[in-house]
Amino acid sequence: MLPEELLEGLQKRIAETDHPRELVVDIMFALQNHYGYLSDEALEEGARLLGMTPLELEELATFYDFVYREPVGRYVIHVCDGVVCWMNGYEGVMDYLSKKFGIRPGETTEDGLFTILPTACIGYCDLSPAMLINGRPYGPLTPEKIDDILNRLRAEAPEPRMAR
Amino acid sequence: MYPQVIFQNRKPNRIATIDEYRQSGGYEGLTMALQKYSPKEVQQIVVDANLQGRGGAGFPAGLKWKSVADHFPFPRYVITNIDEYEPGTFKDRVMTHTDPHMMIEGMIITGYAVSAQTGIIFVRPSYESSAVIFERELKIAKEAGHLGKNILGSNFSFDIVVHRSGGRYICGEGTAQINAIQGRRPHPVQSPVRSTEKGLWNQPTVLNNMETLVNVPHIVRHGAEWFKNLAKTKTASGTKLYCVSGKVTHPGCYELPMGTRLSEIIEEHGGGMSPGNEFKTCLPGGASTYYLHKKFLDAEMDYDGMKKVGNRLGTGAVIVFDQKTCLVSATLNLMDFFVRESCGWCTPCREALPFIRDLIWRIEEGEGREEFIPILRRMSLHTWKSYCAFAPGATMPVTSLLDNFSEEVHEHISQKKCPYKG
Numbered sequence: 001m002l003p004e005e006l007l008e009g010l011q012k013r014i015a016e017t018d019h020p021r022e023l024v025v026d027i028m029f030a031l032q033n034h035y036g037y038l039s040d041e042a043l044e045e046g047a048r049l050l051g052m053t054p055l056e057l058e059e060l061a062t063f064y065d066f067v068y069r070e071p072v073g074r075y076v077i078h079v080c081d082g083v084v085c086w087m088n089g090y091e092g093v094m095d096y097l098s099k100k101f102g103i104r105p106g107e108t109t110e111d112g113l114f115t116i117l118p119t120a121c122i123g124y125c126d127l128s129p130a131m132l133i134n135g136r137p138y139g140p141l142t143p144e145k146i147d148d149i150l151n152r153l154r155a156e157a158p159e160p161r162m163a164r
Numbered sequence: 165m166y167p168q169v170i171f172q173n174r175k176p177n178r179i180a181t182i183d184e185y186r187q188s189g190g191y192e193g194l195t196m197a198l199q200k201y202s203p204k205e206v207q208q209i210v211v212d213a214n215l216q217g218r219g220g221a222g223f224p225a226g227l228k229w230k231s232v233a234d235h236f237p238f239p240r241y242v243i244t245n246i247d248e249y250e251p252g253t254f255k256d257r258v259m260t261h262t263d264p265h266m267m268i269e270g271m272i273i274t275g276y277a278v279s280a281q282t283g284i285i286f287v288r289p290s291y292e293s294s295a296v297i298f299e300r301e302l303k304i305a306k307e308a309g310h311l312g313k314n315i316l317g318s319n320f321s322f323d324i325v326v327h328r329s330g331g332r333y334i335c336g337e338g339t340a341q342i343n344a345i346q347g348r349r350p351h352p353v354q355s356p357v358r359s360t361e362k363g364l365w366n367q368p369t370v371l372n373n374m375e376t377l378v379n380v381p382h383i384v385r386h387g388a389e390w391f392k393n394l395a396k397t398k399t400a401s402g403t404k405l406y407c408v409s410g411k412v413t414h415p416g417c418y419e420l421p422m423g424t425r426l427s428e429i430i431e432e433h434g435g436g437m438s439p440g441n442e443f444k445t446c447l448p449g450g451a452s453t454y455y456l457h458k459k460f461l462d463a464e465m466d467y468d469g470m471k472k473v474g475n476r477l478g479t480g481a482v483i484v485f486d487q488k489t490c491l492v493s494a495t496l497n498l499m500d501f502f503v504r505e506s507c508g509w510c511t512p513c514r515e516a517l518p519f520i521r522d523l524i525w526r527i528e529e530g531e532g533r534e535e536f537i538p539i540l541r542r543m544s545l546h547t548w549k550s551y552c553a554f555a556p557g558a559t560m561p562v563t564s565l566l567d568n569f570s571e572e573v574h575e576h577i578s579q580k581k582c583p584y585k586g
Contacts, residue, residue: 019365021347025330052347059349063507064330066289078290082251083451084409086497087489120333120505121251121451122290125409125481126416135292 002045006034010049020050024060028067037068065119073108073115075153078132082121085128093129093141094118100150113154167394169403170378171419173263179297182304185265191310193381197273198318201384206277210380212388214401219336219373220250220449220478222467225380231360232278232368240368242275244377245286245341246294249333250450251501252481255405256374258417260294263378264301268324270377272310273384275322278360278370283324286341289331298326333505337552338371340507351509352552375405397423400466408434410484411441423466426456429482441486445568449478451498452557454564455491476560490584492528492576495565499524502558513555516543520562527573530581537566537573 002010010030014020027049031042038046038061047054061067068076077097081090094105097116101109108115122137124130130139138149173180173188185191197206211226232240244267246256259267271283287295302324305311313321327345334340337352342364344350363369379402383391392401400422406429409415413435420429426448430436437443445455448465453476456463460473470477485494499521508514520543523536544563547555566573575583 019346022327022345024347025328025344028330029328050347056347060330060347063349064332066331081497082501083447083494083497084252084483087410087485087494119290120501121249121253123248123254123257123288124290125252125254125407125483128409128415132290135289137290 002031002034006030014049021052024050024052024057025064025067028057028061032068036074037071043069071108073113075114075133077114077116078119078122079105079116080120080122080124080128080130080132081118082125082128084121084125085130088128088140090129093131093146096143096146100146114150166403166419166421168419169382169394170259170266170375170405171262175262179261180263180265182265182301182308185263189385190265190381191269191308193384194269194273194276194310195316197276197384198316198320203277203279206273206384209388210277210383213383213391214388215376215379215383215391216401216467217373218375218379218404218480220452220476222477225372225376228360228372229274229278229370231358232370233361236361236368238279238367239282240278240280241364241370242271242278242280242283243286243341243345243364243369243371244271244283244374245288245336246291246298246374247286247288247329247336247341248479249288249336249505250452250479250481251498252407252409252447252450252483253479254407255417255479255481257291257294259374259378259405260291260297264297265305266378266381267374268298268301268305269310270380271324272315272322273380274370274372274377276320278368280368280370281322283322284327284345284364285324286327286329286335286345288329288335292328295326295328298324302326332507333501334507334552334554337554339552341371342369349507351507352554354510354551395422395466397464397466397469399468404465404480406433406465407479407481408484409481410446411438411486411489412436412484413438423464423469425462426465426482427461429465430461430484434482434484437484437486441488444485444487444489445491446485447483447561448480449476450481450483451501452476452553452560453478454560455485455568456564457568488584490528490582491565491569491572492524493582493584495561496521496524496528498561499558502554506554506558510551512547512550513558516546517555517558519543520559524562527576528582530576530579532573532577534574534577536577537570540566 027046032038035042047057124137127139129141207229215225216222248256335344339353339356340350359369394402404422407417418433463473467477503517503521506513544559
C-alpha cells in the first residue's frame with residue numbers, strides 16, 4: 001500500500017491534467033522510487049490510478065531503460081557502452097566494477113547496495129568513459145575515481161537493504 | 165574566435181541567470197515579435213533566414229511552421245526534446261546548462277508563430293539535471309510575465325511543461341515521441357500524416373530540435389540577412405554546435421559558423437588527436453552517418469557540404485577514431501547499440517539488424533567469410549523498407565566500413581582473427 005501522502009499527491013496531479021496518460025512515466029518513476037523497483041503490486045496500483053490496464057503499463061515498463069521491473073540495489077549504476085565510451089575504455093570500467101562487486105552486469109550485490117547495467121549512450125561523450133549512478137553522471141572514469149565514488153556512496157548509505 | 169550567438173553567455177560551470185540573459189538582449193526578440201509582427205510575419209522572417217532544422221534532417225523550420233494551415237484546429241502544440249540519444253551528441257545538454265532562457269524564449273516565439281497554446285520539453289532520464297533546470301527557469305519566466313496568460317500584455321497566451329521520458333533512443337523519432345508523450349509504447353508510425361496537421365492528441369503539432377529553437381530569438385532581433393551571414397558557406401545559415409569526441413585532446417561542444425571545415429573542427433577546436441594517436445576516420449554526425457574517408461577531411465560541415473562527399477551532417481557530432489581502433493569492432497559496438505535500441509515493431513529493422521550484427525561479430529571473431537560482404541550489403545538495403553529512418557541510419561556505418569575500409573575487413577577474414585588483437 002502506498003502512504004497516504006504519496007497517493008494523494010499522485011491523485012492530485014492526475015486530476016489536474018487534461019490527459020492523465022501523459023503522466024504514466026512520472027507515475028511509474030514515483031512508484032519505483034517508493035518500492036525500490038516497479039513491482040507487480042506497484043504496476044497494478046499505477047494502472048488503477050491512471051485508469052489504464054496493467055498490461056498497458058507493462059508494455060511501457062518493459063520498453064524503457066530506466067524503469068526497473070526486477071529488484072535493483074539502492075544504487076543503480078548505468079555504465080555507458082556507447083561507441084565513444086567503448087573507444088575510451090568502457091570494457092575496463094565494466095570489468096573493474098564486476099570484479100570489485102563480484103557480480104556480472106545485470107546483477108545486484110548481496111548487500112543490496114549496487115546494481116550494474118550496461119546502457120546506451122548517456123550523452124556525456126565529452127566525459128567518457130562515463131556512468132550514471134541513480135541518475136547522476138560521473139566521468140572520465142579511472143579505477144581510482146571509481147573507488148572514490150563508491151567509498152563515498154558506501155559512507156552515505158543508510159542501513160543496507162536486502163535486494164528483493 | 166568566431167561570433168558566439170548560442171553560447172554568448174557561456175560561463176565555466178555556471179548557468180546564465182534570466183538577468184544575464186536579458187542583459188545580452190534576451191526576451192527582446194519575444195517583445196519585438198509580439199509588438200511588431202504578426203505570426204505570419206515571424207514565419208516569413210524565419211523562412212527568409214533559411215533556418216534549417218538542427219535535428220539531422222535539415223528541413224527548414226519556417227516552412228514547417230507554414231504547414232500549420234490557418235483552418236487547422238486548436239489547441240496546437242510545440243514539442244522539443246532534450247533526448248539526444250545519438251551517440252556522440254550532447255549539445256542540448258550543454259545548451260541547457262549554459263543559457264536555458266534562450267530555448268524558452270525560442271519556444272514561446274515558435275508558439276506565437278504557429279498560434280500554439282502549449283509547449284512540451286521532452287527530457288531523457290540521464291538528463292534529470294536539465295529537467296530540474298527547466299522546471300526552475302520556467303517558473304522564473306512565468307513570474308516575469310514571459311509565459312502564461314497574456315504574455316507581455318498581448319493577446320497571446322502560452323505555457324511550457326517538462327515531460328520526463330523513461331529513456332529509449334527511438335523516442336527521438338517524431339511520431340515515436342508523440343506516442344511516448346501520449347503514454348503509448350513509442351513505436352514510429354508508418355507513413356504518418358504530417359504532425360503539423362495531426363500530431364499530439366491528433367492536434368496540429370510542431371516538433372523542433374532544441375538547437376533550432378535557440379536561434380529563433382536572434383533571427384527575430386537581428387534579421388534574416390544577419391543570420392545567413394553567420395555561416396561560412398552560401399547555402400547554409402547561422403552557427404552550428406559541433407560536438408567533438410573520441411580520440412581528440414579537447415572533447416567538447418563548440419559553436420562555429422555553419423560550414424566550418426571538418427579538419428578545422430577537429431584540429432583547432434577539438435585540440436587535434438590525443439597524444440600518440442593518428443587520425444583514421446570519423447563519424448561526422450553521430451552514429452547514424454558514414455565513416456568518412458580521410459581524403460574528405462577538408463569537407464565543409466553543413467548539410468550541402470556533407471552531401472557533396474556522400475555523407476550526412478546528422479547532429480554535427482564528430483566522433484573521431486584513431487589508427488589503433490579496429491573499425492570492425494567499432495561497427496560491432498554500434499550494431500549492438502542499434503539492435504538493442506530498435507523498437508522491434510517493423511520487420512526489416514527487427515530482423516535485418518540482428519542478422520547484420522551476427523555477420524559482423526563473426527568477422528570480428530575470425531569466423532568471417534568473403535561471401536558475407538554481399539550479404540551485408542543486401543541486408544543493409546532491405547532496411548530502407550522499414551517504417552522510419554532508424555534502420556537505414558543504423559546501416560550507414562556498415563556500408564561505409566565496406567566501402568572505405570574494405571582492406572581492414574578482408575584482413576579479418578583472411579587472417580581469421582582481428583588484426584588489432586595481439
